[in-house]
Amino acid sequence: MILLTFAHRGEASRFLKKKHARTVDFPLSGLYQIDDGFLLVTGEGLQNATERVAAVCGGLGEEIESVINLGIAGALDDSLSLGEIYPVRVCYAEQNGSMQFRSFPTASFEDARARDCVSVNYRAVEPDEANRLINFASCVDREAWAIASVCALFNLPFFSYKLISDRVGKGQADLFEAAKEQGQYYSDRLFEFFGLRQAAPPRQKEAHAIALGERFYFTTSQKRRYRALMEGLRIKLGSEQEIWKRIDLEEIASAKCSAKARTGELLNRLGDLLNPLNAVIRKRLADLTKPLTDAGCSAHFAEGFQDDSITLSARVDNAESLRRLVEALNAVSLNEIHALLNGKLDV
Amino acid sequence: MFSRIFVEQEIRDSARVQEILDRYQGVPVSTIERISDVFERVRKPYLLKRRDLALLLGSKKGKKIRESPAFYGLGEGPHYLLMHAYNCIHECAYCYLQGYFNSPDIVLFLNFEDFSSEIETATRALSNGERAWFHAGEYSDSLALPAVSSGLEFLFELFGNLSRASLELRTKSTNIKTLLGLEPRPNIVASFTLSPQKWIEQYELNTPPLASRIRALGTLARGGHPVAVHFDPIIYQRDIEHAYRALLKELLESISPSKLEYLSLGVVRFSRQVFQQIKANYPDSKLLAAEFVKGFDNKISYNRPTRLWLLNKIKTLCLEAGIDERRIYLCMESAQDAGVEFVDR
Numbered sequence: 001m002i003l004l005t006f007a008h009r010g011e012a013s014r015f016l017k018k019k020h021a022r023t024v025d026f027p028l029s030g031l032y033q034i035d036d037g038f039l040l041v042t043g044e045g046l047q048n049a050t051e052r053v054a055a056v057c058g059g060l061g062e063e064i065e066s067v068i069n070l071g072i073a074g075a076l077d078d079s080l081s082l083g084e085i086y087p088v089r090v091c092y093a094e095q096n097g098s099m100q101f102r103s104f105p106t107a108s109f110e111d112a113r114a115r116d117c118v119s120v121n122y123r124a125v126e127p128d129e130a131n132r133l134i135n136f137a138s139c140v141d142r143e144a145w146a147i148a149s150v151c152a153l154f155n156l157p158f159f160s161y162k163l164i165s166d167r168v169g170k171g172q173a174d175l176f177e178a179a180k181e182q183g184q185y186y187s188d189r190l191f192e193f194f195g196l197r198q199a200a201p202p203r204q205k206e207a208h209a210i211a212l213g214e215r216f217y218f219t220t221s222q223k224r225r226y227r228a229l230m231e232g233l234r235i236k237l238g239s240e241q242e243i244w245k246r247i248d249l250e251e252i253a254s255a256k257c258s259a260k261a262r263t264g265e266l267l268n269r270l271g272d273l274l275n276p277l278n279a280v281i282r283k284r285l286a287d288l289t290k291p292l293t294d295a296g297c298s299a300h301f302a303e304g305f306q307d308d309s310i311t312l313s314a315r316v317d318n319a320e321s322l323r324r325l326v327e328a329l330n331a332v333s334l335n336e337i338h339a340l341l342n343g344k345l346d347v
Numbered sequence: 348m349f350s351r352i353f354v355e356q357e358i359r360d361s362a363r364v365q366e367i368l369d370r371y372q373g374v375p376v377s378t379i380e381r382i383s384d385v386f387e388r389v390r391k392p393y394l395l396k397r398r399d400l401a402l403l404l405g406s407k408k409g410k411k412i413r414e415s416p417a418f419y420g421l422g423e424g425p426h427y428l429l430m431h432a433y434n435c436i437h438e439c440a441y442c443y444l445q446g447y448f449n450s451p452d453i454v455l456f457l458n459f460e461d462f463s464s465e466i467e468t469a470t471r472a473l474s475n476g477e478r479a480w481f482h483a484g485e486y487s488d489s490l491a492l493p494a495v496s497s498g499l500e501f502l503f504e505l506f507g508n509l510s511r512a513s514l515e516l517r518t519k520s521t522n523i524k525t526l527l528g529l530e531p532r533p534n535i536v537a538s539f540t541l542s543p544q545k546w547i548e549q550y551e552l553n554t555p556p557l558a559s560r561i562r563a564l565g566t567l568a569r570g571g572h573p574v575a576v577h578f579d580p581i582i583y584q585r586d587i588e589h590a591y592r593a594l595l596k597e598l599l600e601s602i603s604p605s606k607l608e609y610l611s612l613g614v615v616r617f618s619r620q621v622f623q624q625i626k627a628n629y630p631d632s633k634l635l636a637a638e639f640v641k642g643f644d645n646k647i648s649y650n651r652p653t654r655l656w657l658l659n660k661i662k663t664l665c666l667e668a669g670i671d672e673r674r675i676y677l678c679m680e681s682a683q684d685a686g687v688e689f690v691d692r
Contacts, residue, residue, distance in 0.1 A: 089395075090391070101388075103390045103392070109394070135377060136385075136388075232635055232638060235635055274637065275637055277652075277653045303640065304640030304641070304642065304650040304651060305650050305651045306640075306643050340652060341652055343653075343655025343656035343657075343658070344659075345652065345656045
């Protein structure tokens, strides 16, 4: 569901009426259930917007899939037309006379019409304020950055649309007073615009949830590697479906070993698929260390083969197993292993 | 090209600023106290450069040159990076600038005289027989922006008097008109970053095609300018051997191998911060269709056998094409790590 936010009730009035708003029983006032989601009147300013949007996003949890801020803004850039509505591209903020370093691109970033907006914690009307702020944005408001920052925290897509009500520093009326006085007119314009706007695509769920059943067990680092491999393979092959066409999951899942070891094998296969040179390296190393594995000794290499070291692990129970291990060690060609680790792949 | 130009008050009336403003007539101009009042004052998304790129003109305060990272260039002496400009009009998906600055806006520093004195001081500090390299092109493509031709003229005059220093102008641009009008200097090398054309189309947006870069390189060489080539970054694809063989053939049809001052090889690598930026900015790039690992130097790249296989493979192709082994070096990769067959810098 969407969450619509407005600074003033007047700007929201047409939406409240046309979308059949009903007050929600919530610890703070100004939250309504509407036909396609929720509507929140935040009040004016960064602090109000931050507190109220954060409370609602936290309280409603996953019910909120995207947040849309609608309201008025003052033009800093002469190329903006009065009365026009522009999507916001990047939200900046100035607080206590200092620009905030953090900025938040909106979900309209690619929209060619979109403009940057700076949110301030005072009513910007003076020419020197306009001259300073235009170095960073085309228009100025009181809330967008705060709402965007909460959306970033909750990983929610954020849209903001600003109706240009006046030109800052040009001796026109204070846009915030205007918002109160002309709220109904602005609300009508924003409602018409909103009706023509294309709905945002539904929120993307995690691309590849790990749902391979109980026959696999993922450690934290294995989960991280799995996600990275799947993302790389999605780019390489186009879809998750294409990946699974190339991996015999049932064969790996039915292997007689621990669930964690099966996961290790699955990751190796995915890695080989993503980078065929990895498959070559792994196969050659397996061949070169076969005498060791035959003798019950496992060989491990540095992560990413960053050095030439090999860590061996073996259990010696008696003189015979020691003899077999010594024989296996003598049968291994360290030079060939080092040549391979140093890029002699012969492919 | 630019949506706005910011000029520092103290140089607002200089001839160098005027030269640039004349070139970009019609672009709104704002006067500011210092570059830092605007540049990196806020985090500006990298991809804004596609539609809303600002140009900032000012004087560089603080250090004008910086020592290069290890294994940066050819030769025994110290290597320095010139900090005369920040950011680039090109858009390469692997570019480290997207994670280096907090803004894609272009900054040009016009206090050339201050750069000159720092370069001269570094050169005077050289030991007997030592030679210094100064590289222009680490923080910005050195030829892509035709804004200040007087900058190149200044550098040519300066290095004409510095017998123990060399200057590298590193570029992907074909904007060589100003360079061709200058008297070639044996210690000023124009170096071109080249990749197979398919790679350029995939990873190097808004850059000249391979054929144009090779043509520019050949034109400069015929005009008597020393030239060099960088195969950096090398990005793995299945047909890499065929692609680089074709690239070398095309290159050496335009210039004799003996005319190449040097050729550097480097495998694609990122800092963690740059890698995160690439994933955010180019989530569907084929560049990311690979498994990367973090090395001991904290750089993110292919695993070591893959990296060294790539370097060996491309180097072998260069040798087969007739390029002198002594002119090939590895960029930012230890020759020791890369095996004994490589000539260390």
